[in-house]
Every structure is written in C-alpha cells, then in structure tokens.
Amino acid sequence: MLSGSFSPAQLAQHIDKNSGEKGLPPVDKWNPEFCGDIDMRIAKDGQWFYMGSPIGRAALVRMFSTILKQEGDRYFLVTPVEKVGIQVDDVPFIITQQLEPYENKLRFVTNVGDEVLLDEEHPLSVSVSESGEPEPYLHVRAGLMGRLHRNLFYQLIEEAEPFEAEGNSYLGLKSGGRYWSLGELPE
Structure with a gap:
C-alpha cells in the first residue's frame, strides 16, 4: 500500500x-x-x-x-x-451513449465524457462470455478499452444490418467505410 x-x-x-x-x-x-x-x-x-x-x-x-x-x-x-x-475489475470505461455520427463514423461517449469514433483507430470487438452473453468492447484511447453498456448494445442491434464477410453472415454497423460485426447470424 x-x-x-x-x-x-x-x-x-x-x-x-x-x-x-x-x-x-x-x-x-x-x-x-x-x-x-x-x-x-x-x-x-x-x-x-x-x-x-x-x-x-x-x-x-x-x-x-x-x-x-x-x-x-x-x-x-x-x-x-x-x-x-x-x-x-474489467475495463476502465463504459460506453454509455451514441451521439450523432461525425464524418460517416458512429460516435459514442464514455461514462467519463470521452468521445470515441468507431473507426480503424478505435475498433469494436464482440466476444462471447462463457455463459453465452455478448461482450462488446470499443478501444477508447492509448490501449484503454470501454465496454458497451448492455442497453446501448441492444439499441445498436436494432440499428444493425446484415452483411457478408468471408462466406459468413453477420449483423453489423457501418462506420468509417466498413462494417463492424456485432455477431454472426445463424444459418
């Protein structure tokens, strides 16, 4: 101490x-x-x-x-x-809300006021926990990650659209000229 x-x-x-x-x-x-x-x-x-x-x-x-x-x-x-x-305990930030897009990029805010654009510098990744729950994370800054709040994640799922990549179907968000996967769609 x-x-x-x-x-x-x-x-x-x-x-x-x-x-x-x-x-x-x-x-x-x-x-x-x-x-x-x-x-x-x-x-x-x-x-x-x-x-x-x-x-x-x-x-x-x-x-x-x-x-x-x-x-x-x-x-x-x-x-x-x-x-x-x-x-x-997990990651330092919680992504709490989505703002209006900026230059064709989705824009989010953390629980401490950081604004983050979804792009190559700030990628979104979604893994699945042992219990089968999605765990969505967004790179905030300098290697520090933020976890998307559950309510925000479900809101994004409603806004998402299907897309194809490498022969698989995904549900995703378009930001910065590319799709970001929220998860694979069942066949």
Whole structure:
C-alpha cells in the first residue's frame, strides 16, 4: 500500500500543467518511478472507488481517468513524478451513449465524457462470455478499452444490418467505410 503521499490535489495540479492538445495529459511520455499500489478500484459497472467508498464527484473521476495508463495487464495513475497502481475489475470505461455520427463514423461517449469514433483507430470487438452473453468492447484511447453498456448494445442491434464477410453472415454497423460485426447470424 502506498504511503500517505498520494494527493488528489497534487494530481490535479500536474494534470492542469501538462494537458495535451485534446485536454489529455501525455501519460505515454511519463515514466516516473513506481510508488506502490493505492486502494482505488474501477468496478465492472464503471463506478470508481477510493478506500472502499464510491467517488461521487464526476469531475474527480474524470480527472483520474485522464491520467490512467495500462502496462501489460496492470493499470496505473501516472503523473510526471508519480506512478501508482490501481485495480480495474474489467475495463476502465463504459460506453454509455451514441451521439450523432461525425464524418460517416458512429460516435459514442464514455461514462467519463470521452468521445470515441468507431473507426480503424478505435475498433469494436464482440466476444462471447462463457455463459453465452455478448461482450462488446470499443478501444477508447492509448490501449484503454470501454465496454458497451448492455442497453446501448441492444439499441445498436436494432440499428444493425446484415452483411457478408468471408462466406459468413453477420449483423453489423457501418462506420468509417466498413462494417463492424456485432455477431454472426445463424444459418
């Protein structure tokens, strides 16, 4: 467990001083010493917890989400001078809604306010769980993934259309000039 040096206020100062073009800090360029793990967790439903209590302030959750970095199968909050490990139950983001398309690309929003276009840089993948349930994920940024909320996924299924690929039939969405599969259609 990390000593008492973890300070949300100090993190906020680092974020403000180091924000990039899109308002996101350049965490990919920061490689400070690992300071230890903190008792912070992102639950499967997207809720953030600190020391077992939900973080209720959306602005604070947004701030933390901008300095999130994944290395291998571990997640960290990173500043130029500090790197602390946190726990993520599934993926860090939940894709909560669909916005109007932009330049023929479908556009989505995460639970922390990131806008994501469905395209080659931000692909959609749908796997099937052991229980047979679809598990739809969208690449959000810098290797970080978001899981589509169940209601949004069902809404997309209603909007989807059949398409053929490699001799198989799929149900999919057209975005960025290509189809993205939501799943294979039964024969």
